[in-house]
Every structure is written in C-alpha cells, then in structure tokens.
Amino acid sequence: MSHRVVSAYATLRVPNDLGQEVLVGFYENAILPAGVNRDDLDRHVRKGMVVKESATEPERKPAPASQPPGVPNGRSSREDWAAYATTKGAPAEETKAVDEGGLSRDDLRAKYGS
Template sequence: MGYKVTSAYATLRVPNDLGQETLVGFYEGAVLPENVNRDDLKRHLRKSMVEKVKDEPAPKPEKQPEQGAVPNGRSSREDWATYATTKGAPAEETKPVEEGGLSRDDLRAKYGG
C-alpha cells in the first residue's frame, strides 16, 4: 500500500542521500515515497492530509538526454524537443507540432549542430 496527499500541500521528512532527514513538500495528489518519516506519516493520516491508496506504479522519470549528446537522425521528435530545450530552445518551439511547435526535422536542423 502507498500513501497519497489529499490536502492542498503537506510537508514530511524524507531521508536525503546523506541519510539525514530533509523536509520535502508534496502537493495534492502526490504519491509519497516509501521512506517518509513514519511519525510524520501517522500525524498526516490523523489529520486526513494523507490517505492510504492501492499500490500505484511510481511515475517514470522523464527521459533526459545526456548533456551535449545530440540525438541521432532517426530519434523521435520528443527526443529532439528535449535536446533542443537543453540548448535553450524556447517553449514555443518545443511544444507539440499540433500546438504550433517545430517539427522533428526543423528542430534537428536548428539545434542539431
């Protein structure tokens, strides 16, 4: 079972990479990591700020190209948009083509080097 934030915002302690607890804020709907401080979790449950939910798959991290790694010519438009973002492309150019963004070929021509 996992836990999900039901209030607008909740702050809980979570261990950082050094093993020290750090305060982390979570917005409504966020699924809490398994390693949150148990005392904080119990307090938030009592206050109905957090609820127990069925296991939800953890969100997949967004695919980020290595800094400076140019996608190949056959890479997807999404890969080229992500790469263009690392090169300073404005959001208008990297948004979906249907919303007025540049095509894969245009992004490749402009930011491919």
C-alpha cells in the first residue's frame, strides 16, 4: 500500500544505497517510496500529514501555480529556487537555465532566500 504526503512538507527516514537511514524531505502530494521507516510513517499518519493511497481515491491535484511555494531549503534543486525567485519578482533572464545565462542555484538562494 502506498502513502501520500498531504501536509505541505514531511521529513521521514528512508534507507539510502548503503542501507543507512537518512532524513529525506517530501513535499505535498509526494508518493512515499518503499522502505520508509515504519515509526516515522506511523507517526506522520497519526498526525494527518500522510495518508494511505487507495485505488478508489481520486488523484489529488497540485496547488495552483498562483500560490507561491514556500522558501526552498538549502539543498533544493536549482529549478525549485528559480520557481521561488519568480514568485519574488525575479526577471526571466535570472531564472532561465544557467547555460543560457541564468543565475546558479547558489546565486538565486543568496539573492532571494532572505
């Protein structure tokens, strides 16, 4: 049975390639991978942050683009930072791909991460 994150963000322990448990953050509507720490999963289900997926449950739609995302964490992708910078009024030339002259992830984070 798969589980879906229904809160804005949830952090759970998941095994990495070496079999060690590491903390991984999941955003709303993420389907959790197999192997999530059972105690973490049970706690998040009790708190209402994660729900079991059922075959009959309708597909959840992501939040409309008009709602700005929260500030990405320091390890978020460049694309997440570009999307966030756009909500903060960044010009298109700063958020386009780096190989097209846009700012790097670290530059976007420094300028718009406040």
